[in-house]
Amino acid sequence: MTQISRRGIIAGSAALAAGSGLRARHARAADPVTVWWTQGFYEAENQAVIDAMKAWEKTSGTKVNLTIMNGSDLVSKMIAAMQVGDVPDLVHSVTGDRFLVPRAAWDDKLVDVSDVIDTQRHEFHQTALDNARFYNLSLKKYSYYAVPVKCSTLMEEAWRPMIEDAGFSDSDIPKTQDAYYDFFQVVQEKLRGKGKRVYGLGYSMATKEADSGNLFHAFLVAHGGAGIVLPNGKLNVDDPTVKQAATTALERLTTPYKKGYVPPGAINWGDVDNNNAFFARQIVMTPNATISIAVAQMEKPDQYYKQIITQGMPNGNDGKPVPSILGVSPCFIPKGAKNIDGAKALLTSFIQPDNLNKYLKETRARYLPVMMSNIKNDPYWQDPADPHRSVAVEAGLIRPSMAWWMTYNPAYSAVLSEQIWSQAEANVTQKNMTAEQAMEEAVGRIKAIFERFQIA
């Protein structure tokens, strides 16, 4: 009786397993294209990509399985997916140029998309294109493993009513690096004098996500540290100019924090938190990687057109323009994708200048175009009536710009992932290290990382 029952249980289990539909998956050439896309900050961004995919489905007759997920989730899932080899056909990750693509290209886990780039090579902004070129260790060469679809650079957002409340106007805002940020400390003092509990500077200083890294590196470049990695991929961190720039950047970011000009919570801010603090009018200004702060208030014309000021990064202390670090939000195709041809066809269509321009406009232009023809041919981008968009275009695409250092050596992607410089800031603000000590510790860690990424 016992044996019969045991067999019955085993048979039941087998039936349950069979009934649950477990079976190995086999890819077919005619499979739809599976796309993972970073979720937008507002609905229009998501709708724009949904519309673009639907349009391509109509023209190509190929189905697109689009999944939209938030930025950090997408990065985590992609890392897991690439590890096990069960990947989507096409991915768009807003921070992919920093955290995903460089090391995936190094590890030969991405499909070379030079052929897709070639269809529009002459259209791309050169810095945007530079940001899509990475080193593949297996093949021992640089190539294009990402296709830029939009780009951004650090901007400054400020509340005009607060500046006016402090007795100043736009024209009083200085144009050079140190004076610019010192000005907002004065604004804070004036507002505090009126009993208003606000902070002058909304610096992101957390050891997570992208904003704090963007800010530190903008300061690094502004103080002369652009040569931290050389174009041949070699680390140049022992150059005294670079060391001095890193120390000064750390000092200039941490001193206002310690003096109370930055909200104490800024050391825990995620990428949206400076935006939220800005909207709550807890801070007078904040550096932000896109003009999303203004764009999110587009339905409130008073705020969009009158109250929020957008400016590019200030000039260097010598009065000369500082190159802006242009980041691109790339699309890429992971190796192991089941429908590479479909993904390439979709991408080739998506980056046709008119399609890309339409998509970016539908997203309300939070990001900048990567093609100069979009800027030249469509007055939308430099509309003088818009107080934010044209400023962003000028700052990111017309003024001098430079690519992130991951394009020279993917080790810098690990530097960003490990938040080495944000950790150095924390060492100054939380552990009372001097800026120089924190810089030396960071340099030691960076050297160790670069040891693992030797370019032949």
Next chain:
Amino acid sequence: MSAGSRARFDRRITDAGVAVVSVVLIVWSIVPLYNMVRVSLQEKEDVLSSSVFPTTLTLNAFRTALHESYWLLANFWHQMGTSFYIGITVAFLTLAIGTLTSFTIGRMRIRQGWMLTNAALLTYMIPMSFLAIPFYSIMGKYGLTDNPLAVIAVEVTFATPYAIFIFKQYGASIPHELDEAARIDGASPPQIFLRIYLPLMAPALVAIGTYALLLSWNEYLYAFLLLSSDANITVPVGLGKFLNSDEAPWNYLMAAAIIYALPPMAIYYTVRRKMSSGLTMGGVKG
């Protein structure tokens, strides 16, 4: 001071200390919940204000969540359905596998049955998060990524060892004479299982069923990793999308979270008596 006065004084000091600690713990526990409710009753523009008490109260956030009239809540009820589907299926499968296993080991006395119980418990030596990538790989090979069945399989895997352990311990309190009497009356093992074993296991079934349901209801890591499309994600994964916006719709997030917390609260308070007796039974036997 006499010994009696001294004792009374000490008792008062102790009582006062207990009262202070209790108040601190109560405030510590309630403040997050209070904030959750406070934010859910405010307008979007007011949620970042630093005032402890809201100046104006509104049910707008709850209306928005109920009517799915905010873009990040567009699939809220569908996601709620998925959460229910996963939770109930996990609870059912955990109970089915757990009771059958404990019955087989405990009542049918299979050889080396203890090894199965111990091996199952050994699985708790490995934290859930460590197995995320292996599970992702397995589900990918079976074509189950972005399929709720994958999450169900994972959750059942994690809930079952504990279920087997509790059922085994609880089942030991049911006299074997009942089985023997039933056998003499001609009952087959399935009949003994269904008509004697299961009814007497009711408190443990309620406890483990609720445990399995809550485990999957609150699960984020595997639901996030294994499910992708809006059509398949659960409410916790859907709410995770709120943490990626330039706006601050925390009032909608909190309202949705409160609505999502209601079913498990209702289940818990309905069955809590049986649940506690079922769980404590496992602790004193064996």
